[in-house]
Amino acid sequence: MIKFVQAGGALQSHDDIPEDIRAQIYAEVQQDVDRRRKRRAPSVSSCPPINITNVLPTQSPQASITQPGGPQPGPVGSGVRKTRLQIPEPLDDAVRSYTDWQQSRFSSISTHMEYQKACRLTLDECLDLELVSERQDVEFYTKNGVKQGVAHRFVRDIELWADQFNDDVV
Known part of the structure; x- marks a missing residue:
């Protein structure tokens, strides 16, 4: 980048960085x-097999009736979180770290630009x-x-990143 600037190139924002760099x-x-x-x-061969059985509990007919004026079920994926994310770094730095992590999952420069x-x-x-x-507001992006794809992943994968981030910190 130093050679680029010495040759008369200007670096005022991320967009000014040449593609090869x-x-x-x-x-x-x-x-x-x-x-x-x-x-x-860990080595795949050293991990014991995991058996997952999905069973939904049965509901009585009374439990499924919503009372007038009572709480109404929200839309699927309404974005209401029960626990707070544990991010032990400044919140703006966490946004940058999360963006770097998302970019590391793609090789396409154009996808990296969308994450930026x-x-x-x-x-x-x-x-x-x-x-x-909390907001789950893909439309904002x-x-x-x-x-679309970047917006959905940017909003959706935060908990996954936070879990991995906290595993790395521990």
Whole structure:
């Protein structure tokens, strides 16, 4: 980047970084993520098998009747959280770390750019990951130019990231 600036290039924002330099940076980040993942991941053969049985409890007819004026069930995925996210770093830094993590899951530069756009929108509106997770407002991102897939993952995967983040910290 120093050579780029010395040759007369201007670096005023992320958008000014040349594509070849971006690709190098993203490749280095991906290698770092892969190294961490390898260190953390147990050998598949050493893990015992897991059996999962999904059984829904039966409901009595009385329990399924909603009382007038009582609480009404919310829409699926209404975004109401029962527990707070545990993020032991400044909230704006957490948004950046989360964005880096999301970008590490994709190799496409254009997808990385979309995640940067989502990150900027989040920080520009003084939102943090807990607020984004509570609101589940994908439309906020899509209305502001973030592509559908990135908007959905940006809103949906926060708890997954927080769990992994806290596992790495411990």
